[in-house]
Amino acid sequence: MSAAPDSAPRVHVRAPGKINLVLRCGAPGEDGYHRLATVFQAVSLYEDVVAELADDVTVTVTGRQADVVPTDGENLAVRAARLLADSTGTAEGVRLHVTKNVPVSGGMGGGSADAAATLLACDLLWGTGLARDELAELAAELGADVPFALTGQTAVGTGRGDVLAPALARGTHHWVLATQSWGLPTPEVYARFDELRPDPAPPRLEDGLMAALVGGSSADLADYVANDLADAAVALRPELAGVLDAFDAAGALARTVSGSGPTVFGLAADLADAQDVAASVRDAGVADDVLLVTGPVSGARALESMRGV
Ligand code: C5P
Missing domain, CATH: 3.30.230.10 (Ribosomal Protein S5; domain 2)
Incomplete structure (x- = not known):
């Protein structure tokens, strides 16, 4: 049948x-991959x-x-x-x-x-x-x-970013994303990082970061938001500096580039603040789209699974 x-x-x-x-980047290993110390957060x-x-x-x-x-x-x-x-x-x-x-x-x-x-x-x-x-x-x-x-x-990633340890994190954070219609090739961003930082220190996460995650306060977490690849992404696409400036002008608690870019994210105090930041970044006209998301959220999960009869 x-x-x-x-x-x-x-x-x-x-x-x-x-x-x-947070993304702290060190030198490449023998496999060509850069050693990282990063905190991932899954967003909605x-x-x-x-x-x-x-x-x-x-x-x-x-x-x-x-x-x-x-x-x-x-x-x-x-x-x-x-x-x-x-x-x-x-x-x-x-x-x-x-x-x-x-x-x-x-x-x-x-x-x-x-x-x-x-x-x-x-x-x-x-x-x-x-x-x-x-x-x-x-x-x-x-x-x-x-x-x-x-x-x-929320997880700490080391090695190439693929060695994961779950991070204790309380609360929900409101993030504003400024996305672009164009992409940045990840290998080019890492290559530019090597040019800009030929002898980087071994990557490590700042003292106090894990406590800020556990505490759950967005204002406390803001002190730690940073990405060592941001300068390389801006060097490749200088208009990203204008996106970062737009988040500063909007009063975001913190902002940086996500991964190897070009998405820039900003941290807001709460939903109402996120809406204000988003409106301001949108008005600056520096992004293809401006989105509000929350994190953390769960990883891959099945919504529907049907075996046919
Ligand atoms: O693993 P994935 O395919 O996402 O990586 C894409 C490229 O990004 C790699 O080929 C490498 O050039 C660069 N990369 C790196 N170090 C990492 C992750 C990615 O150099 N930790």
């Missing part, structure tokens, strides 16, 4: 984008992946900047599905549909969220039943930020 299309086994997984509240801007059983692995993409996302073997969701299939030996395929909300090449881990969501979706769809730490190992093979998109919340 052939299954009608709407009864095909189907799994829907949602995974969050992230910001780096999500990628949705719907996975349906199929004969081979394909992807379609809709949503924010979908037109610049590859749909061939370069697509991170396709790579994630193939990696899971290869490592579990399953003969199943999947038809993936990605709905994007996180800016593409924006420093917010949008592609990493697609990969994390796909790993979880295919594991459920195919019944391969991997444990979370096995999924995390595959995630790290796909990219340095992919393990965090699985776990979400």
Whole structure:
């Protein structure tokens, strides 16, 4: 009996984008990856992946900047599905549909969220039943930020950013995001960092940061918001200096570039303050879009899982 299309086994997984509240960058290791000490926070801007059983692995993409996302073997969701299939030996395929909300090449881990969501979706769809730490190992093979998109919340990342330790963090923070229609290639930002900082100190997180996270006060956390890659991102796209200035003029508690940019985020005291900051940054006309999000939120999770009958 052939299954009608709407009864095909189907799994829907949602995974969050992230910001780096703090990103301290050291020298590259032998693998070419820079040693990091960073604090990730998952924020309420999500990628949705719907996975349906199929004969081979394909992807379609809709949503924010979908037109610049590859749909061939370069697509991170396709790579994630193939990696899971290869490592579990399953003969199943999947038809993936990605709905994007996180800016593409924006420093917010949008592609990493697609990969994390796909790993979880295919594991459920195919019944391969991997444990979370096995999924995390595959995630790290796909990219340095992919393990965090699985776990979400707030976490300290070391190594390449892929070695995670959960951070105790109280409260909800209100963040304002200034996104751009263009992206910054991560390798170019790291290369510029190497030029600007040829002999960086080993990365470490400031004393007091973990206490500020536990305390939950946005005003206290503001003292620690910083990104060593910000100067490199501004050197590559000088107009980012104007975005940072717009957040200062708007009275944000703190602001910096997320990841390797170009998204700039600002911290607000509460929702009303976030609305004021957002309006002011919007009026400055320095961003393609200005969004309000909160964090932390959970990592990749299944919203809907239906086995066909
Ligand atoms: O792991 P991912 O594919 O996200 O990294 C993209 C690129 O960013 C790497 O190829 C590398 O050039 C750079 N990178 C780095 N150090 C890190 C993370 C990324 O140099 N810790």
